[in-house]
Amino acid sequence: MPLAVRFRAAVSLLGRFPALAGVDLDVGMGEVVLVQGPNGAGKTTLLRACAGLVAVASGEASVLGHDLTRDRRAVRRRIGLLGHATFLYDDLTVADNVRFAVRAAGGSASGPELDAALARLQLDGRLRDVVVARLSAGQRRRVAVAALVARRPELWLLDEPHAGLDADGRNLLDALVVAAAADGAAVVVASHEVERAGAIAHRAVTMAGGQIHAASPGPPAAAREPASVS
Amino acid sequence: MTRRATNILGLVALALVGTTIGMGLALPRTVEQHEYSRMIAIHPPLAWASYVSFGVTALASALYLWPRTRSRFWDLVAGASAEISAVFTALTLVTGSIWGRPTWGVWWVWDARLTLTALMLALLLGYLALRRVPGDIGARGKRSAVVALASALVIPIDHFAVDWWTTLHQDSSIERAKDTLGGPFVAAMLVGFVAFTVLYAWLLVLRFRVEQLEDRYEVEGLDVALAARRAEALPLREPEVVA
Amino acid sequence: MFRDAALVAGKDLRIEARSRVAMNQVAPFAVLVLILFAFALDPDHGVLVKAAAGLYWVAVLFSSLLAVQRSFAVEAADSARDGLRLSGLDPAGIFLGKAGAVAAQLLALEVLLGVGIVAFYDTRLHGAALLIATAIVATIGLAAAGTVYGILAAGLRVRETLLPLLVLPAVAPVLLAATRAWEVALGQSADNGWRWVQLLGVFAVVYVAFGVLAFGPLMEES
Numbered sequence: 074m075p076l077a078v079r080f081r082a083a084v085s086l087l088g089r090f091p092a093l094a095g096v097d098l099d100v101g102m103g104e105v106v107l108v109q110g111p112n113g114a115g116k117t118t119l120l121r122a123c124a125g126l127v128a129v130a131s132g133e134a135s136v137l138g139h140d141l142t143r144d145r146r147a148v149r150r151r152i153g154l155l156g157h158a159t160f161l162y163d164d165l166t167v168a169d170n171v172r173f174a175v176r177a178a179g180g181s182a183s184g185p186e187l188d189a190a191l192a193r194l195q196l197d198g199r200l201r202d203v204v205v206a207r208l209s210a211g212q213r214r215r216v217a218v219a220a221l222v223a224r225r226p227e228l229w230l231l232d233e234p235h236a237g238l239d240a241d242g243r244n245l246l247d248a249l250v251v252a253a254a255a256d257g258a259a260v261v262v263a264s265h266e267v268e269r270a271g272a273i274a275h276r277a278v279t280m281a282g283g284q285i286h287a288a289s290p291g292p293p294a295a296a297r298e299p300a301s302v303s
Numbered sequence: 304m305t306r307r308a309t310n311i312l313g314l315v316a317l318a319l320v321g322t323t324i325g326m327g328l329a330l331p332r333t334v335e336q337h338e339y340s341r342m343i344a345i346h347p348p349l350a351w352a353s354y355v356s357f358g359v360t361a362l363a364s365a366l367y368l369w370p371r372t373r374s375r376f377w378d379l380v381a382g383a384s385a386e387i388s389a390v391f392t393a394l395t396l397v398t399g400s401i402w403g404r405p406t407w408g409v410w411w412v413w414d415a416r417l418t419l420t421a422l423m424l425a426l427l428l429g430y431l432a433l434r435r436v437p438g439d440i441g442a443r444g445k446r447s448a449v450v451a452l453a454s455a456l457v458i459p460i461d462h463f464a465v466d467w468w469t470t471l472h473q474d475s476s477i478e479r480a481k482d483t484l485g486g487p488f489v490a491a492m493l494v495g496f497v498a499f500t501v502l503y504a505w506l507l508v509l510r511f512r513v514e515q516l517e518d519r520y521e522v523e524g525l526d527v528a529l530a531a532r533r534a535e536a537l538p539l540r541e542p543e544v545v546a
Numbered sequence: 547m548f549r550d551a552a553l554v555a556g557k558d559l560r561i562e563a564r565s566r567v568a569m570n571q572v573a574p575f576a577v578l579v580l581i582l583f584a585f586a587l588d589p590d591h592g593v594l595v596k597a598a599a600g601l602y603w604v605a606v607l608f609s610s611l612l613a614v615q616r617s618f619a620v621e622a623a624d625s626a627r628d629g630l631r632l633s634g635l636d637p638a639g640i641f642l643g644k645a646g647a648v649a650a651q652l653l654a655l656e657v658l659l660g661v662g663i664v665a666f667y668d669t670r671l672h673g674a675a676l677l678i679a680t681a682i683v684a685t686i687g688l689a690a691a692g693t694v695y696g697i698l699a700a701g702l703r704v705r706e707t708l709l710p711l712l713v714l715p716a717v718a719p720v721l722l723a724a725t726r727a728w729e730v731a732l733g734q735s736a737d738n739g740w741r742w743v744q745l746l747g748v749f750a751v752v753y754v755a756f757g758v759l760a761f762g763p764l765m766e767e768s
Contacts, residue, residue, distance in 0.1 A: 084529070088439050089521060094532040113535075126628055128441075145766060150634035160629035162557070162620060164565040173557050177550070177633035204564065282536030368763070425715035432711055436702050446698055449760050450712065453694065456752050457716055463745055464719040468726065 077259030094283030110280035153226030319498035348495035550639025
């Protein structure tokens with residue numbers, strides 16, 4: 074089984090600035106990995122490089138068995154990225170947004186499936202047909218999570234996923250991540266909320282200066298043993 | 304190309320341009336155009352050079368977009384050539400206007416060739432504005448190449464459009480203006496063609512070299528930047544344990 | 547590709563149906579341009595009737611700029627490219643979908659402006675077939691060219707000022723050809739109108755093909 078993420082000495086440039094300065098990282102299927110580190114360490118760029126949004130200029134990078142240095146587009150339908158931006162359409166309703174995200178990934182969004190995805194984030198009922206522009210920041214985040222979950226990605230890339238969510242939303246998200254990993258999806262979480270994200274992660278790595286420096290064993294609070302890394 | 308060869312090319316270019324100007328000034332006055340007939344030594348050659356340089360930009364852009372021939376070289380050639388093309392195109396319009404004033408009685412006529420040249424200048428200015436937008440070099444190269452190629456594709460359509468349009472509204476005054484000019488005029492014009500082509504080649508080499516130096520500065524800067532980026536981690540080298 | 551195109555076009559038109567920006571802002575703007583032309587040119591001396599075709603297409607051209615800008619503004623503010631890329635949609639499909647939605651909105655606008663020149667400029671419509679054929683083919687070309695330059699400018703900070711500089715010279719032949727064809731259809735000229743339609747057709751084919759091929763590289767450029 075291929076690794077979900079396999080980076081070797083990967084360098085990514087933002088303009089002339091090497092945001093990733095030689096990253097080595099392995100993430101297995103079914104594994105939840107926490108990436109921690111100070112602001113500007115390169116965590117966001119790492120996730121964007123995994124999603125193929127930022128080119129890997131040198132080194133090796135493959136995601137779900139695809140070589141990103143050759144084709145960055147092929148795997149996107151199988152990846153879900155929750156970033157600082159929610160990528161939602163302000164003028165569409167909650168249900169329309171989720172439906173579009175699912176169909177874009179090649180899935181069919183029939184009524185029951187869509188309802189189930191919305192229900193998981195408690196977006197059914199009144200909120201379902203509300204235009205996204207009218208939602209609060211936290212609610213928009215929930216819609217973004219719902220769209221991600223409904224796409225059933227094999228690799229989840231979460232950038233500060235807890236930011237802006239209320240306690241309820243955080244618990245929902247954590248439960249979804251644990252369930253997805255149990256189903257075999259790989260999850261990479263970049264977060265400053267080390268305790269919160271550490272609780273669902275199998276192991277944690279520390280980024281600094283565009284490199285991964287320390288791989289620490291899973292925190293005691295980890296829900297399960299790390300999945301085998303093949 | 305070595306510095307020495309470039310300098311020789313430059314000397315040849317300047318000598319040829321000088322000869323062209325000399326031959327042009329020595330041309331006799333004509334009855335219809337008076338002094339202005341002498342501009343035949345530089346106006347058509349300028350137009351020619353502007354078309355050649357535009358063509359080089361389009362060709363280099365296509366080679367840049369084609370995966371097998373993609374290299375920074377073609378992007379730099381396209382950019383350098385487009386800048387020179389913009390200058391030549393503007394000079395073509397200016398000399399055309401100066402020529403047109405006594406010949407047609409107005410500064411500007413909606414003649415097919417003038418209109419096409421003006422459109423070309425507008426396309427070039429858009430292209431150069433796009434190249435100036437800061438950002439990732441690879442991204443800029445691809446973006447600019449796409450625009451250059453799109454512009455090149457539009458030129459033939461422009462050609463038919465302005466041709467049909469102008470023949471509809473006016474008879475071809477240029478054809479009449481270009482009456483029976485004798486041997487000295489043709490000779491001066493031909494020397495002009497060679498002179499401005501060589502001048503273009505020289506300017507292209509110079510401009511390309513400046514861009515190449517800027518490029519090298521960026522590549523060498525990258526190693527420094529990588530080292531600096533890695534050094535950011537020094538205070539944090541100690542493995543951290545998750546709380 | 548066509549499935550993705552239908553998906554994107556449907557989404558863009560749904561956004562327009564909800565936000566009504568084209569209807570409430572672009573359409574009034576276009577009509578206003580027609581009225582301003584009347585102020586600029588003396589309506590009493592038949593100048594407007596003679597220039598109607600040209601003024602009409604200039605108004606369409608300006609509106610198409612707004613439509614293209616709007617088309618990329620709806621893609622999640624400044625991360626337009628990221629959202630589209632993450633969606634996993636086929637780039638050629640995105641191009642056809644976005645251009646299709648822009649074309650549909652422009653065609654609706656053109657009907658409105660057509661009524662406008664009849665009402666304000668006292669224009670008589672003669673060759674209906676030529677009028678409609680010109681409008682459709684020219685609109686496809688405008689939408690395709692606009693969408694190509696739209697994605698190109700979408701990620702840049704200077705997009706509002708750069709877009710017209712790139713689009714207007716490129717679509718100049720559309721203005722020229724569509725105006726000449728309409729002059730024939732409006733009875734202002736005895737030219738052969740259909741050859742202009744053919745030229746517009748070539749333009750449309752070139753830009754549609756170009757967009758299908760170039761959209762992928764343009765979206766993946768960073």
